[in-house]
Amino acid sequence: xxxxxxxxxxxxxxxxxxxxxxxxxxxxxxxxxxxxxxxxxxxxxxxxxxxxxxxxxxxxxxxxxxxxxxxxxxxxxxxxxxxxxxxxxxxxxxxxxxxxxxxxxxxxxxxxxxxxxxxxxxxxxxxxxxxxxxxxxxxxxxxxxxxxxxxxxxxxxxxxxxx
Amino acid sequence: xxxxxxxxxxxxxxxxxxxxxxxxxxxxxxxxxxxxxxxxxxxxxxxxxxxxxxxxxxxxxxxxxxxxxxxxxxxxxxxxxxxxxxxxxxxxxxxxxxxxxxxxxxxxxxxxxxxxxxxxxxxxxxxxxxxxxxxxxxxxxxxxxxxxxxxxxxxxxxxxxxxxxxxxxxxxxxxxxxxxxxxxxxxxxxxxxxxxxxxxxxxxxxxxxxxxxxxxxxxxxxxxxxxxxxxxxxxxxxxxxxxxxxxxxxxxxxxxxxxxxxxxxxxxxxxxxxxxxxxxxxxxxxxxxxxxxxxxxxxxxxxxxxxxxxxxxxxxxxxxxxxxxxxxxxxxxxxxxxxxxxxxxxxxxxxxxxxxxxxxxxxxxxxxxxxxxxxxxxxxxxxxxxxxxxxxxxxxxxxxxxxxxxxxxxxxxxxxxxxxxxxxx
Numbered sequence: 025x026x027x028x029x030x031x032x033x034x035x036x037x038x039x040x041x042x043x044x045x046x047x048x049x050x051x052x053x054x055x056x057x058x059x060x061x062x063x064x065x066x067x068x069x070x071x072x073x074x075x076x077x078x079x080x081x082x083x084x085x086x087x088x089x090x091x092x093x094x095x096x097x098x099x100x101x102x103x104x105x106x107x108x109x110x111x112x113x114x115x116x117x118x119x120x121x122x123x124x125x126x127x128x129x130x131x132x133x134x135x136x137x138x139x140x141x142x143x144x145x146x147x148x149x150x151x152x153x154x155x156x157x158x159x160x161x162x163x164x165x166x167x168x169x170x171x172x173x174x175x176x177x178x179x180x181x182x183x184x185x186x187x
Numbered sequence: 188x189x190x191x192x193x194x195x196x197x198x199x200x201x202x203x204x205x206x207x208x209x210x211x212x213x214x215x216x217x218x219x220x221x222x223x224x225x226x227x228x229x230x231x232x233x234x235x236x237x238x239x240x241x242x243x244x245x246x247x248x249x250x251x252x253x254x255x256x257x258x259x260x261x262x263x264x265x266x267x268x269x270x271x272x273x274x275x276x277x278x279x280x281x282x283x284x285x286x287x288x289x290x291x292x293x294x295x296x297x298x299x300x301x302x303x304x305x306x307x308x309x310x311x312x313x314x315x316x317x318x319x320x321x322x323x324x325x326x327x328x329x330x331x332x333x334x335x336x337x338x339x340x341x342x343x344x345x346x347x348x349x350x351x352x353x354x355x356x357x358x359x360x361x362x363x364x365x366x367x368x369x370x371x372x373x374x375x376x377x378x379x380x381x382x383x384x385x386x387x388x389x390x391x392x393x394x395x396x397x398x399x400x401x402x403x404x405x406x407x408x409x410x411x412x413x414x415x416x417x418x419x420x421x422x423x424x425x426x427x428x429x430x431x432x433x434x435x436x437x438x439x440x441x442x443x444x445x446x447x448x449x450x451x452x453x454x455x456x457x458x459x460x461x462x463x464x465x466x467x468x469x470x471x472x473x474x475x476x477x478x479x480x481x482x483x484x485x486x487x488x489x490x491x492x493x494x495x496x497x498x499x500x501x502x503x504x505x506x507x508x509x510x511x512x513x514x515x516x517x518x519x520x521x522x523x524x525x526x527x528x529x530x531x532x533x534x535x536x537x538x539x540x541x542x543x544x545x546x547x548x549x550x551x552x553x554x555x556x557x558x559x560x561x562x563x564x565x566x567x568x569x570x571x572x573x574x575x576x577x578x579x580x581x582x583x584x585x586x587x588x589x590x591x592x593x594x595x596x597x598x599x600x601x602x603x604x605x606x607x608x609x610x611x612x
Contacts, residue, residue, distance in 0.1 A: 032372050032466065036577040040584075041556040045263040047230055059584040079373040082406060083577060085308040087231050087324040107406055108377050109308060109324055116235075116326035170326060171238045179216055179330075182338045186214045 026131050027064060029076040034083035035110065044088040049095035056092040070097035075129045077103065080121075081110025087117065094119045100137060102126050102144070115161050118169040123156035160185040193441035195344040196411055197379040200319040200438075204302040211343040211445070220301040222331040223250040225288050226257060228306035230267040231325035233274055236333055242278065244335035249280045250296065252288035254551045260559035286524030286550035289313060289491040292320075293396060294425065294526050299414045300438050304331045309403045309491050309574070311380075315395035316422070317414035317438050319379070322403065342408045343447035344440070345375055348384035351455035356609035358501065359394040360493055360572065360592035362386075363401035364460040365452065368470035376406030378447055381440065386454055387412060392421045393495045400492045404467040404574050414438035459607050461570075462590040465578040473595055473607045481589075483513075483568050486600040487561060487581070488593055489521030489553040490573035496530045498572065498593040503536050505597035505611045506543060513603030518545040519561045521553030545600075557581045563588075570599045 037060040039052055046052055057064040074093065080103035081089060090113040093101065100120035104127075114121035122137075124144055129135070133148040139162060144153040163185055167173040173181065191208050202208045204217040224232055229251050243249045251271060259265035275282045285291050288305065289312035297303065299317035303310070306328035313320035323337070331337050349362060367374075380402040387395065395412045402410035412418075414434045422429040459473040488494060488502055499522065512518050520540050522528040528550050531537050537547050546561075554561030555573040563569055563586035571581070576588035591599070594608035601611060 034577050036575070036580050040579050042558050042562070042582070045227070045261075045267060047234065059579055079376065079406065082372055083308065083575065085228065085306060085310075085322050085324050087228075087326060090324075091231075105373065105376070107373070108408055109322055112327060113324035116324060169235075170330075171235050174239065174330065179334060179336060179338070183214045183216050186338065186340065 026073045026075045026129055026133060028131055031077035032079045032082055033076055035081055035086055035089040036083055038089040039092045049091045052088050052092035053095035068096045071099045073099055073135055074101045075126050078105045080106050082107035085109045087113045090114050090117050090119050115164050116170040118165045120165050124153045193443035195444040196381060196413055196440045197319055197344050198341060200300055200302055201341045209341050211341050213341045215341060216336055216338050217302055219304050219331050219335050219337060221248050221303045222328060224306035224328050225255055226253040226268060227255050228325045229271045232329035235326045235329040239333040243332050246278060246280050249332050251275055251282045253282055253284045254287050256558040257284055257551055287491045287552055290523040294524060299434055304328055304337050309400055311403050311407055311410040312396050312400040312491055314399040314409055314411035315392050317418055319409050321409045342377055342379045344379045344381050346381050346446045346449045348451045349386040349454060350384045351386060351453040353454055356594060356612045357457050357459055358592040358594055359397045361457055361460045362454055363398055364462055364470045367404055367467045370405055371468045372405060374405045375402055377408055380407045380410040382412050393497050397492055401574055459595050462576055464576055464587040476605050477607060481605040483516050483570050483599045483603055483605060485517045485569040486596050487519050487554045487569055487571040488596055490555045492574040493572035493593050494521055494523035496527050499531050499536050501593045502597040505594055505608060509601050512543050512600045516600050516603045518600045519554055520545050521548045522550045524550050554581055570596045572596050
């Protein structure tokens with residue numbers, strides 16, 4: 025299913041600052057959206073999508089927001105735009121953050137992601153959506169994060185993927 | 188061959204750190220002058236760091252601050268601190284426990300023209316000294332600590348020209364709130380904000396730091412004010428290694444530099460403003476809210492936005508005539524740094540505030556992020572001089588945070604209601 029959120033959803037709502045004192049992703053997954061959307065951490069299933077409006081992940085630089093969502097094994101975060109640090113944190117941790125027009129996606133729509141063609145198919149509504157998905161995001165996702173990518177190819181590789 | 192095109196200040200600083208002339212949109216691997224993290228974000232960078240290396244790239248250029256919750260208020264945070272101390276000892280790098288990282292960096296470390304990476308979203312604050320100070324997550328900072336480098340897309344610049352003179356009772360914080368109201372929480376996303384104009388030239392380094400700090404709330408990658416005599420005088424008094432050379436030509440945007448956009452604000456008619464719960468751009472004039480008699484349970488004078496000596500002076504000036512605070516309002520004062528604390532002590536402010544009934548805490552982030560020193564309960568209202576009024580930021584998600592200048596915060600502590608400060612100044 026798709027978890028639908030609005031604009032400017034900040035990192036304090038994703039993992040509240042006073043509850044995210046852990047480096048264990050599974051612990052962080054227990055507090056994700058704890059107050060803003062209490063059912064999320066209990067009901068989220070692997071391969072679910074988080075779907076949001078503009079400026080998703082604004083606020084703090086805390087990487088827990090990304091680590092917690094990743095630990096929930098969601099497929100991707102889809103949003104109209106992302107806050108800068110959150111987006112980099114997604115790249116770095118191999119969580120797919122994809123920019124697309126999320127206006128008409130609803131909770132029960134069946135979505136299918138084609139990473140090669142960079143297209144999202146909304147099977148329920150029969151709509152194809154174009155995705156903004158840089159090479160660096162995709163490669164890091166496939167490698168399981170930026171650190172394995174750096175260890176394999178070196179730092180210079182990152183700038184080539186971004187260009 | 189074509190010569191160098193005119194550049195923004197940000198493009199110049201990036202060029203200085205990657206050995207070629209670069210412009211907005213270029214992807215670069217840049218050399219960093221300084222890398223820092225704090226008592227939360229440093230814990231999260233240990234794992235990626237040790238995956239890359241076992242030594243920091245330069246132990247003189249890596250700094251850790253304990254500010255977000257220091258001394259440790261609970262076991263979890265004590266464990267974070269202990270792990271970070273072990274890392275710092277092993278790497279032979281300092282842990283600085285003298286207040287909010289961004290303030291201490293301005294007081295002691297940042298030099299104009301530097302490129303700095305910090306594991307905190309309010310890192311743009313340091314741009315008040317004419318440096319490019321960029322916030323990032325823990326993994327990017329781990330890579331920075333390991334290699335001295337970070338990849339960037341050279342950002343476009345939004346130039347904000349501020350002209351005119353503030354009326355009495357109106358402060359730089361109110362300008363920050365005006366800009367937030369105008370451009371919104373993603374109005375500067377991925378951009379550098381360059382503050383300029385006659386008003387900014389007259390602002391002190393600390394006033395400039397309030398502006399650069401608040402640009403984070405609009406998504407800015409960095410914020411900067413060009414190097415000038417103000418910065419020069421500030422650094423001469425504080426840095427043994429500061430050599431007074433003429434950086435003014437080097438550290439400013441060229442005449443024909445290209446900007447993403449240019450915005451102008453005349454502040455002459457500005458009124459005291461407040462950001463209402465729970466968004467930075469939910470901004471209204473304080474006097475328009477006064478009739479609602481919003482009862483204030485807690486006033487927090489602290490944070491990297493507004494807890495410098497000038498801010499404590501403004502609060503002192505509000506209190507000195509009336510010599511009281513409302514008995515059902517808690518006033519918490521958290522100086523930004525040890526230097527601010529000691530200067531406030533020297534001027535007699537700390538004794539004065541304490542005798543009024545305020546709680547003066549040790550320097551640091553204090554109540555701003557809801558971990559210690561003044562957590563809010565359900566339905567409580569706080570007027571805070573900080574920069575975030577997100578739901579749940581300072582404690583209960585049912586608490587309500589209003590962001591305002593130190594003057595408005597102090598006036599509200601006197602009356603117990605959200606109050607325009609001008610009747611007290």
